[in-house]
Amino acid sequence: xxxxxxxxxxxxxxxxxxxxxxxxxxxxxxxxxxxxxxxxxxxxxxxxxxxxxxxxxxxxxxxxxxxxxxxxxxxxxxxxxxxxxxxxxxxxxxxxxxxxxxxxxxxxxxxxxxxxxxxxxxxxxxxxxxxxxxxxxxxxxxxxxxxxxxxxxxxxxxxxxxxxxxxxxxxxxxxxxxxxxxxxxxxxxxxxxxxxxxxxxxxxxxxxxxxxxxxxxxxxxxxxxxxxxxxxxxxxxxxxxxxxxxxxxxxxxxxxxxxxxxxxxxxxxxxxxxxxxxxxxxxxxxxxxx
Amino acid sequence: xxxxxxxxxxxxxxxxxxxxxxxxxxxxxxxxxxxxxxxxxxxxxxxxxxxxxxxxxxxxxxxxxxxxxxxxxxxxxxxxxxxxxxxxxxxxxxxxxxxxxxxxxxxxxxxxxxxxxxxxxxxxxxxxxxxxxxxxxxxxxxxxxxxxxxxxxxxxxxxxxxxxxxxxxxxxxxxxxxxxxxxxxxxxxxxxxxxxxxxxxxxxxxxxxxxxxxxxxxxxxxxxxxxxxxxxxxxxxxxxxxxxxxxxxxxxxxxxxxxxxxxxxxxxxxxxxxxxxxxxxxxxxxxxxxxxxxxxxxxxxxxxxxxxxxxxxxxxxxxxxxxxxxxxxxxxxxxxxxxxxxxxxxxxxxxxxxxxxxxxxxxxxxxxxxxxxxxxxxxxxxxxxxxxxxxxxxxxxxxxx
Numbered sequence: 001x002x003x004x005x006x007x008x009x010x011x012x013x014x015x016x017x018x019x020x021x022x023x024x025x026x027x028x029x030x031x032x033x034x035x036x037x038x039x040x041x042x043x044x045x046x047x048x049x050x051x052x053x054x055x056x057x058x059x060x061x062x063x064x065x066x067x068x069x070x071x072x073x074x075x076x077x078x079x080x081x082x083x084x085x086x087x088x089x090x091x092x093x094x095x096x097x098x099x100x101x102x103x104x105x106x107x108x109x110x111x112x113x114x115x116x117x118x119x120x121x122x123x124x125x126x127x128x129x130x131x132x133x134x135x136x137x138x139x140x141x142x143x144x145x146x147x148x149x150x151x152x153x154x155x156x157x158x159x160x161x162x163x164x165x166x167x168x169x170x171x172x173x174x175x176x177x178x179x180x181x182x183x184x185x186x187x188x189x190x191x192x193x194x195x196x197x198x199x200x201x202x203x204x205x206x207x208x209x210x211x212x213x214x215x216x217x218x219x220x221x222x223x224x225x226x227x228x229x230x231x232x233x234x235x236x237x238x239x240x241x242x243x244x245x246x247x248x249x250x251x252x253x254x255x256x257x258x259x260x261x262x263x264x265x266x267x268x269x270x271x272x273x274x275x276x277x278x279x280x281x282x283x284x285x286x287x288x289x290x
Numbered sequence: 291x292x293x294x295x296x297x298x299x300x301x302x303x304x305x306x307x308x309x310x311x312x313x314x315x316x317x318x319x320x321x322x323x324x325x326x327x328x329x330x331x332x333x334x335x336x337x338x339x340x341x342x343x344x345x346x347x348x349x350x351x352x353x354x355x356x357x358x359x360x361x362x363x364x365x366x367x368x369x370x371x372x373x374x375x376x377x378x379x380x381x382x383x384x385x386x387x388x389x390x391x392x393x394x395x396x397x398x399x400x401x402x403x404x405x406x407x408x409x410x411x412x413x414x415x416x417x418x419x420x421x422x423x424x425x426x427x428x429x430x431x432x433x434x435x436x437x438x439x440x441x442x443x444x445x446x447x448x449x450x451x452x453x454x455x456x457x458x459x460x461x462x463x464x465x466x467x468x469x470x471x472x473x474x475x476x477x478x479x480x481x482x483x484x485x486x487x488x489x490x491x492x493x494x495x496x497x498x499x500x501x502x503x504x505x506x507x508x509x510x511x512x513x514x515x516x517x518x519x520x521x522x523x524x525x526x527x528x529x530x531x532x533x534x535x536x537x538x539x540x541x542x543x544x545x546x547x548x549x550x551x552x553x554x555x556x557x558x559x560x561x562x563x564x565x566x567x568x569x570x571x572x573x574x575x576x577x578x579x580x581x582x583x584x585x586x587x588x589x590x591x592x593x594x595x596x597x598x599x600x601x602x603x604x605x606x607x608x609x610x611x612x613x614x615x616x617x618x619x620x621x622x623x624x625x626x627x628x629x630x631x632x633x634x635x636x637x638x639x640x641x642x643x644x645x646x647x648x649x650x651x652x653x654x655x656x657x658x659x660x661x662x663x664x665x666x667x668x669x670x671x672x673x674x675x676x677x678x679x680x681x682x683x684x685x686x687x688x689x690x691x
Contacts, residue, residue, distance in 0.1 A: 003517025006542065010509040017506075115340045117529055119562040136541055209506050210530055210562050218506045250510040259500050259511055260472060 005134050007250045013139035013208070014222075015246020016146035020201035021216075021223030022230065022238035023153060024194040029232050031170045031190035034094055035224065038101035039198050040216030042078075045105050046071040046199030047206050047215070048113050051120055060123045064203060068196045075195025079188040110213045120206035142204045149200055150239050153193075157235075166190060222249070229270045231283020240282060245270075319395035322633040327362070327626065330370045330388030332400045332409075337375035342401055344606060345424060346371040348615030349399060351601040352623070362626045370394060376401075378408035385409045389418060396421060396638055399442065399618050403427045403474065406439075414438045419639045421625070422618050422668070426553075427474055431666035440642055440661070442618055444576060444669045446475060446551075448691035450482025450526070452574045452672050453549050455689055457522055458491070461547060465496040467520030469511050469535055471527055472500040479526035479551065482691075496520050501531060512538040521546035529554045533563035540567035547572065552672075556610050557581055560677065569679040574672035574689070576657045577617065581608035582681040590651035617650035621659060621668070624648055656688045 021039065028036045036042075046067055053063035078101075086094050124141035128134075157163035168176040169186035177183050201223075202216065209215050222245055230241020245266060252269075253262030279285045321328035333346030353367040361367060370392055374381040381400065388394045396419035400406055403425040410429075413420045414436050422442035423430045426449070431441040457464050468483065470476030480498065487494050497518035499511040508531050515523055516539070523546065525535040532554030539548060540563075549572045557579075560568040578585060578594075585591040594616060598607045606612040626633075628641040645668055648659040659668040671690045675682040 003513055006513040006517070007510055010513060014506060014509070110336075110340070115337070117533065117559060117562050119564075205506070208509070208534070210533055212530065218504050221504075222506065250513075253510055254514050254517075259514075260502070262510075263502070263505070 002134070003254075007254050008247055009135045009139055011247035011250035012243060013135075013142045013246070014250075015226070015243035016142040017201055017205045017208075017219060017242075018222045018226040018246050019146050019239040019242025020149055020197060020204065021219060022227035022242040023149065023235055024197040024201065025223060025227045026232060026235050026238045027190050027194035027197060029227070031166070031187050034091070034098075035232075036194065037095070037098040037220075038105060039194065040220030040223070041102050041105040041109075042071070042075070042195050043198035043202035044213060044216040045109050046074075046195070047120065047202035047211060048109055050199070050203050051118060051206070051211055052113075054121060060121060064123070067199050067203065071199035072192040072196040076188045076192040078195070079191035083191065084184070084188075106213050113213070115213055118211040120203070120211045122207040138207055145200065145204055146239065146243075149197060150235065153197070153235055162189070222246070225267060225270055229273060229280055231280030233284055234280070234282050237280055237282030241280065244281075318633045319635045319638065320393040321395040322365070325365055326368055327365050327633060328368045328370065328392065328394050329396055329398050329622075330372070330385070330392060330394035331398050332372050332374035332381045332384045332405060334376035334401060334405075335373035337377065339376040339402060342424070342611055343373075344609055344612045345399070345401060345615035345618075348602060348606065348612045349619040349622075352597070352616060352619035355597060355601055356623060362623060363630060367623070367626070369398070374400075374402075374405055376405065378404045381405035382408050382412070385412065389413075389416065395633065396635060398422060398622050399424045399615075401425065406430060410436055410439050417635060419635055419642065421638075421642050422621060424618070426478075428478055429474075433664055433666045438639060440639075440666045440668075442621070442668060444552075444574075444672055444691070445667055446478035446526075447482035447485065448667065448670060449552055449574050449672060450479040450524075451486045451691045452674070452689045453524060453572075454483045454486035455691075456549075456572070456574075456674050457494075457547075458486070461522055464494055464522040464547075465518075465520045466494050466522045466524060467496060467515035467518055468498040468524045469508060469515060469527060469531075470498065470500055471531065472502055475528070476500065476526045479524070483524070501527075503528070503531075507531075507538075508534050509538045511535075512542065515539075516542050516544055522549070523547070524549040524551075525554070526551050527554055529556070529559045533559050536560070536563040536571065537567045540564065549573065552576075555677075555682070557608070565679050568677050571677040572685075573675055573677075573682070575675045575682060575684075576653055576669055576672055577610055577614050578652050578654055579675075579682045580610065580613050580652065584681070590653075593651045613652035616652045620650045620652075621645070621648060654684065 024039055025035060049070060050063050050067040053066060086097055122138040124137040129137050129140055157167055165181045166186045166189060169181050169183045173183045205219055226242030226245045227238045229245060230237030249262050249266045252265045253259045257265050273281060333343055334340050335343040350369050350371050353369045357366040370388060372384040374384050397413060398421050401424035406423045406425055417438055420439040422440060424442060426443035426446045428445045428447050430439050431445055470479055483495060497515055497520055499514050501508045501511055512535055523539060525532050527535055532550055552573050552575060555573040580591060580594060594613060595607055625641045629637055643661050643663050645659045645661040654673045657669060661668050671688040673684050673688050674686055676685050
């Protein structure tokens with residue numbers, strides 16, 4: 001029973017990271033209907049930034065928020081300087097740009113920081129909270145951070161004018177422009193938010209998977225899976241999807257088919273869900289008038 | 291294949307080098323002149339395995355030192371060390387360039403299982419020695435199939451067999467759980483374990499779980515091992531996953547014995563896992579832990595430190611990979627010295643096959659290198675060491691595989 005609960009909780013913790021990544025994917029998808037393949041590498045670069053700050057003895061939480069803010073700025077810059085130029089290019093061109101970003105960020109980070117494994121601190125205490133024997137404080141911390149990020153994102157879109165403007169720009173750019181929303185800047189904001197949220201995923205993942213330039217490549221796949229399973233156009237769904245993927249991969253691997261097939265089976269389950277509900281478990285079905 | 295022109299060229303070079311007085315000798319290899327022996331290698335100076343690049347830098351520096359002292363039998367050694375980015379296609383391209391354009395005499399210490407596997411057939415077909423490859427995969431010590439390819443690292447099967455013997459001697463009733471990488475590297479450990487734990491001992495391996503390098507963590511696998519009630523865990527894992535396994539088993543409060551594959555036992559990796567979490571780990575070592583202040587008076591260490599201070603940057607002293615490169619270069623220099631004036635490829639291979647109790651400055655006391663035409667694994671004994679929270683300490687006698 002202990003082993004079962006351990007599998008669940010370690011799955012939930014990884015699921016939390018998948019969820020935050022999924023959330024950042026949703027940010028850009030909502031605005032552009034494209035999956036940003038470079039999301040993971042952007043998060044990895046942000047994590048190196050945080051690591052560098054911490055190496056210079058900046059207190060953890062200060063480094064954390066500085067990283068989030070700088071990542072936001074970097075995300076906006078990437079959209080303004082690069083992605084913008086391809087706004088009217090075919091989808092495939094944009095995909096190639098994303099893939100190019102993956103390799104560019106990866107090599108530049110490797111060139112600056114090297115490819116050696118680095119330790120990354122966890123902000124949470126060493127001992128388990130409330131002396132529970134099952135969940136480490138970092139694992140519970142990840143879940144807490146996931147919930148906070150989700151709540152903030154939800155409140156932002158629900159209660160602020162800017163959030164409303166972003167939603168409008170994504171759903172109906174033409175009408176939004178007519179009522180005075182700067183649609184171009186809304187896209188840049190979406191990229192900024194995605195980069196900021198991604199950096200949180202990176203900083204939460206690094207104490208578990210350690211910091212190296214390839215740290216996010218495997219996580220991103222699971223983030224994709226979570227986002228698609230939950231519904232790529234629904235932030236809540238993406239988060240739930242991420243958590244479900246995290247737990248089910250662990251349980252499937254440990255109790256059903258063994259570790260060799262765990263990813264295959266988890267992805268098969270997702271295909272199964274999508275066959276029945278193409279927009280994901282919690283996604284909105286989009287009806288387009290033709 | 292060697293073209294006719296190359297053969298003629300090398301023959302001409304040889305006749306210049308040895309003069310007409312020694313007509314009976316076989317032609318020297320290409321790249322050998324009266325004043326120089328040119329050799330080649332590929333190294334991952336960039337890319338995911340670039341932490342190993344220091345091995346190549348150490349070897350280049352070692353031959354620079356030798357050359358300043360007059361070289362080997364009057365010839366300077368020129369080691370051309372090219373970057374393959376840990377990519378097999380790039381390694382093939384580099385090796386062809388080294389062989390066909392730069393005319394190197396042989397290949398020394400190219401690094402990585404996939405890269406060496408990719409160049410092995412080419413070099414064997416052309417009868418070019420591929421000496422002391424920097425990987426422990428068993429396929430590189432198979433003289434019957436690949437007579438021109440010789441290993442250097444103790445092979446992974448031998449390492450696992452040594453763990454099995456250590457477990458039998460110290461925990462004969464153990465229930466063993468194995469975490470292994472699902473590829474040649476990890477599976478070699480299973481083969482090695484099973485070669486010792488046969489018959490009624492086979493049941494000691496209670497649970498094996500694999501992981502793919504594409505997975506984010508091995509946390510779930512460690513939970514599974516813990517849940518299976520094992521009291522000995524063996525992590526046949528590469529550094530990142532090794533660190534995760536060490537950390538997770540500690541976090542789960544595992545009280546038994548843990549063995550960690552030698553490739554993951556470097557200090558920076560254990561530091562990432564947490565030094566507390568790493569305390570009590572066992573590994574099988576052959577290179578000295580040059581970060582240990584207890585070595586300060588060791589003659590081999592002093593030789594090494596003096597070399598680093600003059601030819602490397604100071605951080606290299608404590609780098610286990612650099613110390614490893616030094617040992618390999620020392621072995622290569624010994625082989626070339628033994629060759630005397632007959633630097634044909636056949637004789638270079640023959641001398642490489644004739645190591646007898648050779649010792650290196652940076653290898654642990656008692657580790658000797660021995661080869662023969664049927665034994666292409668120079669290092670066959672390993673020293674079990676345990677981690678005291680700061681350094682690796684030798685425990686007990688050397689164990690032979």
